Amino acid sequence: MTDAHSDPFLNTCRAIVGADFVLDQPDDMAPFLTDWRGRFTGRARAVLRPQDTAQVALLVQACAAQRVPVVPQGGKTGLVLGSVPDDSGRAVVLSLARMNQVRSVDAVNRTITVDAGVILQAVQEAAAAHQLLFPLSLAAEGSCTIGGNLSTNAGGTAVLRYGNTRELCLGLEVVTPQGEIWHGLRALRKDNTGYDLRDLIIGAEGTLGIITGAVMKLFAQPKASITALVALGSARSALDLLSLAQDACGAALTGFELMSAVCLQLVAEQFPQLPQPFRARHAQYVLLELSSSESEAHAVRLLETAIGQALEQGLAEDAVVATSLAQSRGLWHLREHIPLAQAAAGKNIKHDISLPISRIADFIVQTDAALATAFPDAQVICFGHLGDGNLHYNVAPEDGSGHDAFLANQLAINRIVNDNVVAMHGSISAEHGIGALKRADLAHYKAPVELNMMRAIKAAIDPLGIMNPGKIL
Template sequence: MTSHDFLQACRGILGPEQVITAPEDMAAYLTDWRGRFTGNAAAVLRPADTQQVAAVIALCAEARVPVVPQGGNTGLVVGSVPDRTGNAVVLSLKRMNRIRAIDLVNNTITVEAGSILEEVQNAASNAERLFPLSLAAEGSCTIGGNLATNAGGTAVLRYGSMRDLCLGLEVVTADGKVWDGLRGLRKDNTGYDLRNLFIGAEGTLGIITAAVLKLFPQPRVQVTAMVGVDTPEDALRLLTMAQATCAASLTGFELMSAFSLALVTKHFPQMRTGFSEDYAQYVLLEISDSESEEHATAMLEALVEEAMEKEVLCDAIVASSIAQSRALWSLREHITLAQAAEGKHVKHDVSVPISSIGEFIGQTDALLQQAVPGCRMVTFGHLGDGNLHYNVSAPEAMADEDFILHQEAINQVVHDSTVRFGGSISAEHGLGMLKRDEIRRYKSDVELGLMMTIKKALDPHDLMNPGKVL
């Protein structure tokens, strides 16, 4: 089948206007969110439903055309754009954005893969339910992408990652067949867990087209506080105390270094922490309560009082209104934007055992100062689940182009340290193209061999998002 014949067949399936080939129209689909890589594609295909996806994938299998699935294209590891050969097609799922069903008794919502996360949150809220996944990119990322990377976000401590929030999937396989696994069951012990095989696979095993997701009762009230502490170890002591005092009501526990927030106030001067003095580390914590604001506030104040008596924290601000709560969370959410405004930086999305976080930060900070003297650490993340966004900014006097020359050495220091502490070099962003080769340094031959066996069994011609993960 010639390229012309292939594209004509795609137009017959999708309609001419949904097969995009003009370079200027494809441009937005070909560059990753951080602007680090731009690929090429034979076309961008925009199916409207699962049947169209299946027909297109069957055609790609017949013509041996690689497929790169794409949702909101908000990923950070170059996982949703094609390589530079121009052989692949981008399969954009943005048109597949329907909320198919909400079951209030079963507490589930069935959505298509192109649904924007924020719209799913709103649909749940309108039905007086909660879909708890929350990310900085929630206004543009899609459920398909969240599932493909097993997204975590700020509420993993209480609700888990996307793998925990998903009950069933609909998937188009590499040969164009449709697996209908849209079962809203919390118990289903009937063989291999195919659902969890596709979640986190970054589109390399098949195309997720829809999902059944868990819903939860809406909390009556959410109370937020920010506290200053001297060390990450103190933050861990506070976490243990908060879990004992608040139990399942503790839904957020975010660690932020002083430099992280200093960048926010520098580049967004209208934003302030509200503290009268600076502290080495800050924790943003949130309690979601099913009783009342008075009960939640009393629980949080009791925690703060005990932590101060035990000299675990230095100072605390408890939000007294929804606006103040949003302002505190906005500080956390603006760290990435502030770091980008500061200049070039090297990002890491690592996880280590929660008990080791303080020691990891101390040792790795020291090693990086040896490798790049004067480098500045932008350390923040989800302390409650061991996930750190452990980012490195250039020394103040170093030009961006000189700093980037140190990227490989910085990555090796951070990743070696992460694995030495029994951690993972990718906690929630995935591997994509960016970490595809790096992972070979840390996974055993047995583990890589098992992954490759699965890949070859489900995608024997390597057409599903080739060049990513493996």
């Protein structure tokens, strides 16, 4: 801690944003320094809270002049230590929380332009106010920000139909590591004028610049959405059901979420007030959502056809179709409460992986078996976005106790899981990013030529190495 006015660098920052928005006292900084899971607390020289892009640019210029590392931060809901500083105390945290304005909505162009600090749910609500849809949906949508979503190329439950955050973005406003402003807020669906800098910045986790604004795509609201929960005997049956549903429903299929029996059991234990649609226990469950641009009757007809075929062919063992909005929300609550149930039950080892969809059943069977052999007390909590090949393959102690001792096995468990992922041509990070937590894994599994290209890009754009250092590379 320094005296309030003895640090020339912080005095420069105060002159830019105002003294109230430069936090350098431990109690004031504390909420910005611990990651969402409470596993790590870093240290910072200060927390800076600008209100607009011009202030961000001036702050970065000041940081570059003094070689002060900068850690951009949005809603701080990430799971890989990407938005918190290390424990050196050298960096400043640059919080974008005050930059929370919806700048404009163009209903004809079907775009919305927002500050990076706008909460995802606020973007959804602003679109809905114009009878349009912003389809990005995550469990953390009430607290994550659009800048953070872009920095990690977040996925969520609607990727099957609408794509990741990258596919939803048309233009960016970015402050470079030199403190210059790239005015890239272009609301164009076609722009072939050189390197795609937008796609380079998206997913870079703040290591190449700070996203301060974005133009995002909007879509027509569906005339109706309908939800069903299907019980199945295996992950292989779930893949067969996915193919059947895609053939029967086409683009109307907007959600296809896989949940194991362990997942729903955990939710039932931690949240007994939530509905339990089936009396019998089944190995796997799939939550389907259909969105029709025609009518509710059309959506119901498509869903009933798909589920009817699945039951006739023996793919499905049982099914429940929501007949009201409340029932639909109840089914989605089961899926959304899985991470909350895990947190309530204790610590676990998380894996956010992606695989070719055709390999998912093999991966689950083989990796479950390998973990059972190496760690007989391990329990796998596997769920995810089956329609786009993304699994959250988490591992916890089976008896619900001894979590700290179990976490001592994290490196060995990660190696088993990640080795199987790579052997099946998958990715060790699907939608959470690399941050600091998976940096060593990236170095282990990424080909040297890819790593060298990434380092060359980082060195060219951020030669001082001040942008979110220690993340990704």
